[in-house]
Amino acid sequence: MMGKPHMYKGNRISPSQLIMLIKLADRPMYGYELLKALREDYQGVWDPQTGAVYPALRRLQEHGLLSVENRDGKDHYSLTADGEAWLDETLATMSSGILFMSRTMEVMGRAYLARKGEVENFIPLDERSPEERLKHLREIREGVRNNVRMLDSYIAELEKELRQ
Numbered sequence: 001m002m003g004k005p006h007m008y009k010g011n012r013i014s015p016s017q018l019i020m021l022i023k024l025a026d027r028p029m030y031g032y033e034l035l036k037a038l039r040e041d042y043q044g045v046w047d048p049q050t051g052a053v054y055p056a057l058r059r060l061q062e063h064g065l066l067s068v069e070n071r072d073g074k075d076h077y078s079l080t081a082d083g084e085a086w087l088d089e090t091l092a093t094m095s096s097g098i099l100f101m102s103r104t105m106e107v108m109g110r111a112y113l114a115r116k117g118e119v120e121n122f123i124p125l126d127e128r129s130p131e132e133r134l135k136h137l138r139e140i141r142e143g144v145r146n147n148v149r150m151l152d153s154y155i156a157e158l159e160k161e162l163r164q
Contacts (some may be wrong), residue, residue, distance in 0.1 A: 008086050011063045014158050016048070017056050021065060021079065021087050028069075028078035031057060044141075045148040052159055059162070105144070110141035 006013040013021075023029070023037055031054055038048045057077055060066040065083035068075045079087065117137070 006065055007089055011059075012162060013060075013063075014056070014162055015064075015155055016052070016159065017060055019054070020056060021060065021083060022091075024079055025084065028076045029113070030071075030074040030076045032074075034077065039112060045132055045145060055163070056159075059119065075154075094105060105147075108147060109140055109143065112136055112140070 019038065020034060023034060023041075029037065031050075034057070035048055035050060035053050038046075038053070042048070043149060057066065060083075061068055061077070063085060064080060066072075066077050067080050068077055070076070
């Protein structure tokens with residue numbers, strides 16, 4: 001599942017490190033480029049910091065999952081063959097967990113709206129005015145942000161544990 005660390009040859013791989021590996025599987029990137037990509041993907045819900053990203057990249061390199069090549073004064077990170085194999089295997093074993101989380105988010109969204117007495121608002125947004133859709137989506141976003149805050153807290157605890 002996404003909330004728990006994964007293991008690679010006895011080394012813990014945190015959820016945020018897994019996300020970095022997924023991003024780097026698309027294409028090699030230098031550190032700040034990866035940081036910007038993560039911030040863009042998680043805009044408004046997670047703000048990765050250099051003080052966490054660079055040490056995580058270094059650990060992934062030490063574990064043999066990433067290689068680094070200095071080009072134009074910048075360290076470009078890419079997955080090693082072991083990194084690609086481990087990521088493929090990990091994602092394959094996570095497929096049921098991802099489906100579970102997706103459905104859980106749907107149930108949580110419905111529950112959030114039901115508690116507000118607006119469960120019927122969960123259905124066809126395209127039949128509403130733009131103003132109603134915007135209001136509705138902002139309310140859903142706020143509910144999701146609350147859940148993300150809880151996840152961020154858990155991620156921070158895991159990252160702190162990994163630094164020790």
